[in-house]
Amino acid sequence: MALPLLTVSSRPIDMIINDHSIRYIEMKPGNPPLPLRWGERYLPPGVVKEGKIIDANTLSVILDECIDIWKIRRRKVRFLAPDPYVTIRKITIPTDVLDSEITGYLYLEMGSTIHLPFEDPVIDYLALPEKEDKREILLFAANRQYVMQFSDLFADLKLKPEAADLSSLALYRLYDLLRKKKAEEKILVLQFDLDLVVMSIFENEIPFFMRHHYLPYNEKDWDIYIGRSGFQQLSFIGDEEELNEHFTEAFKEINKLIEFYQFSLHQGKNEISKIVLVGDHPLLETVRNQLHTRFEIEVEILDVNKLETEKNKPLPRSHYLAFGLALKEV
Structure with missing residues (x-):
């Protein structure tokens, strides 16, 4: 999703800021591009909450330190629109609207024929194949206020915001690179993070649905240590019964989306053929096993280890989303 900002010529950095961390990756151009450098910094609780910047001063200080350590000052940066403030809609538009007029038409219809859960969106769209004199587009919209929070933060620290993207699209690019x-397939891309589950259904490479569900996260339930890779790793030390309850609630939401897609929309004719699982949750293997048991659907955990990286260092699973973001213009 392009932002109305200046384009610059340096090689871009792809950065993910969520409620608990800052992560970046730098790619070496190629086909496919080669992960060159990456880094991570955990955030104190409450600095970013549910995709909103709560403590801008603290985040600015921490990110400024990261920029110096990672030596990425004055670089272009691509980032993600916060998942809780993103929506995807299929919309029918008049057949006489020219391609060059679609964006203007969408903004004109906001609030009248097109209703979004927030005002003043940043939008992009994908034109769908025309059929039976019916013209449809897939509208991607994000709350401008929260997108610009991050864009302004980067600009204040002398980074150059180039574009904002959606996590579901970034992860599908990575899946498409690896498969x-x-x-033709109908898949559920499931991003299972420490504190957020993002569910996206793709039909033959086109995303039609996106939902999210929060996972309660308390840093006191996790032991944070430095692993062999030099990156921070988490080990669960909290109440396992409580954790299982949180997982169960997430699985209920996943089941609701699958049933809505397969039965409410398609009367049982369209079935999800695969769940593609990715995310930074340390118990992803446990999640995979439970998903397979509950839904009897093939579950594939994305694994980029078959791809090359600089000096063949393993890319942490936590950075797969940034890798997918880096594929935006490949």
Whole structure:
């Protein structure tokens, strides 16, 4: 999703800021591009909450330190619109609207024929194949206020915001890069993070639905240590019964989306063929096993270890989302 900002010529940095961390990746151009450098910094609780910057001063100080350590000052940066403030809608538009007029038409219809859960959106769209004199587009919209929070933060620290993207699109790009066989399929891309689950259904490479569910997160339930890779790792030390309850609630939301898609929309004719699982949750293998048991659907955890990286260092799973973001213009 392009922002109305200046384009600059330096090689971009791809950065993810969520409620508990700042992560970046720098790619070496190629086909496919090669992960060159990456980094991570955990955030104190309450600095970012549910995608909103709560303590701008603290975040600015921490990010400024990261920029110096990672030596990325004055670089272009691509980032993600916060998932809780993103929506995807299929919209029918008049057949006489020219391609060059679609964006203007969408803004004109906001609040009248097009209703979003927030005002003043940043939008992008994908034109769908025309059929039976019916013209449809897929509208991607994000709350401008929260997108610009991050854009302004980067600009204040002498980074150059280039574009904002959606996490679901970034992860699908990575999946598409990794999959061996290209085939028509209906998949659920499931981003299972420490504090947020993002669910996106793709039909033959086109995203039609996106939902999110919060996971309660308390840093006191996790032991944070430095692993062999030099990155911080988490080990659960809290109440396992409580954790299982949180997982169960998440699985209920996943089931609701699957049932809505398969039965309410398609009367049982369209089935999800695969769940693609990715995320920074330390118990992702446990999540995979429970998903397979509950839904009897193939579950694939994305694994980029078959791809090359600089000096063949393993890319942490926590940075897969940034990798997908870096594929935006490949």
